[in-house]
Amino acid sequence: MSVWPAWEVREDADSMTWFNVRLVFSDGARVDALAVVAEDGVCLEDVRAMPALSLDDLGALADWIEEPLFEACGLEPGAEAEAGAGPRRARPAWPRGMEGRRLIALEYRAAQDDGVDPVLAVMCATGHSRRKSLRLISQARDAGFLTPRHARR
Numbered sequence: 001m002s003v004w005p006a007w008e009v010r011e012d013a014d015s016m017t018w019f020n021v022r023l024v025f026s027d028g029a030r031v032d033a034l035a036v037v038a039e040d041g042v043c044l045e046d047v048r049a050m051p052a053l054s055l056d057d058l059g060a061l062a063d064w065i066e067e068p069l070f071e072a073c074g075l076e077p078g079a080e081a082e083a084g085a086g087p088r089r090a091r092p093a094w095p096r097g098m099e100g101r102r103l104i105a106l107e108y109r110a111a112q113d114d115g116v117d118p119v120l121a122v123m124c125a126t127g128h129s130r131r132k133s134l135r136l137i138s139q140a141r142d143a144g145f146l147t148p149r150h151a152r153r
Contacts, residue, residue, distance in 0.1 A: 001065070003072045006034065018045070019072060021065050029127075033061065037069050051127050094126050098143060104136050105145030 006018040016036055023031040031053065034046040044062060047053070053061065094100055104122055111121030122133040140146050 001068055003065075003068050005072070019069055021069065023064065031061065033065065035065060035069055051129055054127070101136070101140040101143045102145055104140040108137060108140065108146060 001024075002022045004020050006020050008015060008017045019035050019037065021031075021033040021035050023033075029049070029051060031047065031049045033044055033048075036043045036045055047058065047061065095103065104126070107121050107125045108118040111118040119130060119133055119137065122128075122137060123130055126133060126136065128136065137146065141148060
């Protein structure tokens with residue numbers, strides 16, 4: 001994670017500092033945020049993530065960046081911060097290989113049975129983009145977990 005100051009505003013005895021924050025995960029996911037540090041804590045002004053964060057991960061983002069932000073300011077994080085909390089992933093862990101392909105097929109078929117977009121269901125389950133999800137669905141088809149898309153002549 002990298003943190004660097006963007007700007008600072010002082011008014012009387014109070015000050016607020018904006019920081020650019022970048023988190024890069026081992027799977028290639030990235031989160032860029034503009035955070036404000038003031039006396040009462042950390043506020044997020046802008047967040048951009050690739051792939052998009054789930055609502056749970058968005059809620060946890062402040063916890064992920066609070067301690068490094070306070071360190072960058074030379075302040076101590078509040079007592080409410082969880083001590084020893086391990087890092088979290090931006091997207092759920094998804095098995096690779098045949099097990100992953102089988103789970104893709106299960107998600108795809110369940111979405112079809114529910115009458116919803118199966119590609120979107122795979123995207124939500126894996127946290128991957130539409131393009132990557134289509135590639136995973138294709139691999140599940142090639143492995144025989146899904147029926148062929150088009151009849152060949």
